[in-house]
Amino acid sequence: MLRRALLAAGGFGLAAPLVAQPAAAQTTVTLTHPLPAASHYGVGAVAFKEAVERLSNGRYRVTIQRNDNEREAIEATQIGTQEFTITSTGPVGNFVPETLVLDIPFLFRDYAHARAVLDGPIGQELLAKFPARGLIGVVWMENGFRNLTNSRREVTTPADVRGLKVRTMENPVHMRAFSTLGALPTPMAFSELVPALQQGTVDGQENPIPVIVSNNLNQVQKYLSLTRHVYSPAIMIGNPAFWNGLNAADKAIFQQAAAAAAKTNRDKVTSDEQTGVEELRRRGMTVQTTVDTAAFQAALAPAFQAYAQQFDPALIERIRKFGQ
Numbered sequence: 255m256l257r258r259a260l261l262a263a264g265g266f267g268l269a270a271p272l273v274a275q276p277a278a279a280q281t282t283v284t285l286t287h288p289l290p291a292a293s294h295y296g297v298g299a300v301a302f303k304e305a306v307e308r309l310s311n312g313r314y315r316v317t318i319q320r321n322d323n324e325r326e327a328i329e330a331t332q333i334g335t336q337e338f339t340i341t342s343t344g345p346v347g348n349f350v351p352e353t354l355v356l357d358i359p360f361l362f363r364d365y366a367h368a369r370a371v372l373d374g375p376i377g378q379e380l381l382a383k384f385p386a387r388g389l390i391g392v393v394w395m396e397n398g399f400r401n402l403t404n405s406r407r408e409v410t411t412p413a414d415v416r417g418l419k420v421r422t423m424e425n426p427v428h429m430r431a432f433s434t435l436g437a438l439p440t441p442m443a444f445s446e447l448v449p450a451l452q453q454g455t456v457d458g459q460e461n462p463i464p465v466i467v468s469n470n471l472n473q474v475q476k477y478l479s480l481t482r483h484v485y486s487p488a489i490m491i492g493n494p495a496f497w498n499g500l501n502a503a504d505k506a507i508f509q510q511a512a513a514a515a516a517k518t519n520r521d522k523v524t525s526d527e528q529t530g531v532e533e534l535r536r537r538g539m540t541v542q543t544t545v546d547t548a549a550f551q552a553a554l555a556p557a558f559q560a561y562a563q564q565f566d567p568a569l570i571e572r573i574r575k576f577g578q
Contacts, residue, residue, distance in 0.1 A: 283337040288320065303318055332349070334495050409545070
């Protein structure tokens with residue numbers, strides 16, 4: 255058949271080899287994330303891409319794209335128009351409600367505590383909830399401890415928050431906390447944040463230092479308060495059809511690459527935390543490092559009571575005491 259095809263193509267291919275050498279099949283997968291390339295998400299995405307392509311000897315190629323509408327990216331991953339996304343857990347609770355427990359204010363003591371919880375049995379139990387919701391929880395990554403910025407005044411106590419219009423993620427746990435403090439939480443996609451701050455639709459927002467630095471939010475916000483009110487995980491989510499279609503060896507490649515992405519991502523968060531506050535000062539922000547954390551926790555007592563009804567109190571206690 256091949257000989258006949260060569261003759262039909264021109265009749266001068268008799269000297270060509272009769273057995274064609276097939277090119278190695280290459281599969282392109284798409285990974286999206288919502289932040290600039292140099293951000294903690296961006297470097298994690300590159301680490302994932304490089305590891306997948308190296309470990310698969312080029313059989314898989316990863317295309318990285320930015321999409322700062324996280325809910326849209328999760329939906330695209332769910333239906334299979336893309337294979338992976340890295341997202342904060344803010345909108346994930348709309349898909350996997352069990353993850354919302356992680357957004358309770360002042361739940362985690364520090365980075366070591368948070369990372370140990372997510373990498374341990376509690377984190378794995380939560381990842382196991384994803385397939386029932388049409389998603390694969392691939393690996394926990396990191397966004398960081400969230401801090402409050404605004405354009406109106408310095409914030410050191412709960413009273414300073416009262417009346418501020420604060421952009422939050424589309425996350426009912428976060429919204430309840432700010433409502434309890436007397437703020438006016440305004441949920442919106444991250445893609446809408448800068449225009450909303452510029453136009454005065456909202457007075458402030460809350461995000462980890464790496465997000466504030468990498469998105470130059472100092473250009474639209476004057477005051478930063480190191481409230482560290484919520485630890486915000488990130489997560490790499492996969493499409494079930496793609497993930498379940500991988501053989502065991504290829505699945506191991508993607509798991510190893512995801513682990514490399516998580517390490518690179520967390521290392522970048524650590525670095526940004528160490529240098530970011532001073533960088534924001536240099537850019538002209540007024541930074542309030544002395545925040546009355548105990549007063550914030552006391553003011554949130556009604557919210558904590560509601561969370562204890564919404565979530566398993568035993569799970570909350572497991573998380574709080576993990577590693578002690």
